[in-house]
Amino acid sequence: MNTKLxxxxxxxxxxxxxEDKMExxxxxxxxxxxxxxxxxxxxxxxxxxxxxxxxxxSGMHISPYEHGNIFNKDPLRNRKxxxxxxxxxxxxxxxxQKGFSLVPISIYFSGSLVKVDLGIGKGKKLYDKRQDLAxxxxxKQIAINIKMCxxxxxxxx
Numbered sequence: 450m451n452t453k454l455x456x457x458x459x460x461x462x463x464x465x466x467x468e469d470k471m472e473x474x475x476x477x478x479x480x481x482x483x484x485x486x487x488x489x490x491x492x493x494x495x496x497x498x499x500x501x502x503x504x505x506x507s508g509m510h511i512s513p514y515e516h517g518n519i520f521n522k523d524p525l526r527n528r529k530x531x532x533x534x535x536x537x538x539x540x541x542x543x544x545x546q547k548g549f550s551l552v553p554i555s556i557y558f559s560g561s562l563v564k565v566d567l568g569i570g571k572g573k574k575l576y577d578k579r580q581d582l583a584x585x586x587x588x589k590q591i592a593i594n595i596k597m598c599x600x601x602x603x604x605x606x
Contacts, residue, residue, distance in 0.1 A: 453558045455485055458492040461554045463578060465570030470554065471540070473504065473565045474531035480514040480521050485563060487514075490556060497530065497551035497567055499541055504530040506553055506565065530565060543569050 461467070477485070484490065489512035497506045505527045513521040532540070543549050554566040573581075 451558075451560055455488060455556045455558065455563075456490045456492050457555045458495065458553055460493060461552045461568060461570070463581070464573060465550065465552050465568065466573055467552070467554070467568040467570040468549070469543070469569045471532070471536060471567045471569070472559075473536075473567050475506065475556075475563055475565050476529040476531065477511075477563060478522055481511050482563065483514045484511050485556070492553050492556060495553050497553060499537070499544060499551070502534075502537055502541075504532055504537060504540065504551070504567075506530055509553065509556075530567065540569065548572055 491510040493510075495506055495508035495510075497504055499505075507527045508525065509528065510525055540551065544551060548571045549569055550572065552568045552570050554568045556563065556565050558564070
């Protein structure tokens with residue numbers, strides 16, 4: 450199916466070691482869909498939780514639609530995620546284990562439907578975050594060096 454990325458959670462991979470991913474639908478109103486189509490959604494401080502065998506996302510900010518007047522909902526309201534019962538039971542089992550959390554990774558269109566990529570992750574310690582930053586810097590430096598070497602070779606020939 451045709452997928453189009455709307456927004457990513459910039460802190461998901463920085464703060465969590467993602468073990469597994471799951472695609473979930475989301476319950477939205479008409480004005481929220483219009484705001485999402487305009488790209489006015491933020492996942493930065495969002496998280497998911499399970500309550501009464503239902504999964505909800507909290508902290509996802511969808512800006513109010515400019516022309517929505519009385520039909521606009523609260524931008525930070527909790528929204529229900531749509532999953533099969535088997536998937537919810539799997540999530541319940543995983544989140545009962547020590548240190549696992551439900552983290553929204555991205556939100557995207559799958560055809561005309563809005564989907565949330567939900568990750569099951571373990572919180573990283575500070576030293577893990579530092580190691581990831583060091584690896585990222587090393588990869589960046591390697592890419593720069595390779596680029597410089599390729600440029601030097603092209604000048605010589």
